Amino acid sequence: MTAIAKAVMPVAGLGTRFLSVTKAVPKEMLPVLNKPLVQYAVEEAFAAGIEQILFVNGRGKNALEDFFDHAPELEARLAESGKTALLSRIESTVPAGGQFAFVRQTKPLGFGHAVLCAKNWVQNEPFAILLPDDLMMCDQPCIKQLADQYDLSMGNMAAVVDVAPHAVSAYGVLDIASQKGDLLQTKGVVEKPTTEQAPSTKAIIGRYILHPDIFKVLETQQPGVGGEIQLTDALSRMIPTHGLTGLLVHGHRFDCGSVEGMVEAQVAYGLRDPLMGEKIRASLMRWL
Ligand code: G1P
Numbered sequence: 001m002t003a004i005a006k007a008v009m010p011v012a013g014l015g016t017r018f019l020s021v022t023k024a025v026p027k028e029m030l031p032v033l034n035k036p037l038v039q040y041a042v043e044e045a046f047a048a049g050i051e052q053i054l055f056v057n058g059r060g061k062n063a064l065e066d067f068f069d070h071a072p073e074l075e076a077r078l079a080e081s082g083k084t085a086l087l088s089r090i091e092s093t094v095p096a097g098g099q100f101a102f103v104r105q106t107k108p109l110g111f112g113h114a115v116l117c118a119k120n121w122v123q124n125e126p127f128a129i130l131l132p133d134d135l136m137m138c139d140q141p142c143i144k145q146l147a148d149q150y151d152l153s154m155g156n157m158a159a160v161v162d163v164a165p166h167a168v169s170a171y172g173v174l175d176i177a178s179q180k181g182d183l184l185q186t187k188g189v190v191e192k193p194t195t196e197q198a199p200s201t202k203a204i205i206g207r208y209i210l211h212p213d214i215f216k217v218l219e220t221q222q223p224g225v226g227g228e229i230q231l232t233d234a235l236s237r238m239i240p241t242h243g244l245t246g247l248l249v250h251g252h253r254f255d256c257g258s259v260e261g262m263v264e265a266q267v268a269y270g271l272r273d274p275l276m277g278e279k280i281r282a283s284l285m286r287w288l
Pocket of ligand 1: 111171172206231
């Protein structure tokens, strides 16, 4: 089985749907319960055996680098006051030296361009992409579900969920040639179609495993929807040579890039929390 060792996390987005908080806090640092979104994505990647992560960030995202580093003063204080559980919780977020890398997307030219910024780091091996604002609640880590099936693809693979027809315009949507179990072979993919244009309701969510040839294609990719360089358009051009396999993933996806999705995630994770769940359930009843 092909081992996927590297993951790219594009985190340069402005998070305008969360203004005003995102004026000062990157959207990937917004917490669900007491953990930032980016940490859920990192834990998901590690649980799938991924060893190295590249963050493609932008201006105002320094909090992410600080989060994945030691905080000597805080650590010393927690040690002095004997708060060992808290101390090990914050120390566990610090990766081994060289395990995480950061590169800046200096111009906001789109998701496809953010992926292209990872070219020199990825080099010549298949790699994963995780978008941290898509929070996945799955028994088996979502990116592992893809990695386990990667050898059945011709090279490019994306996680897919079925969405309501009116919701397709927020996604890359598959034109399906055939289906075998949860695997969908595609003959096309369209970025953010209208309900009328959409070839199906099978929508790509923020988890991919891609062939490194994607970089050659992205280098010549013209801007698409929204005037941005779209990953979906590059994937579409590669279908004749590398295919595009969609995997209907098992689990639930929360769109934590939207306020609504974020609230839903807080409630769901809160209710499932072994320590707080019962209390939260009882207090939520008051509002129903
Ligand atoms: C991006 C992709 C889109 C995909 C989505 C998943 O869109 O361009 O194809 O369906 O992520 O979250 P964005 O959410 O950045 O607009």
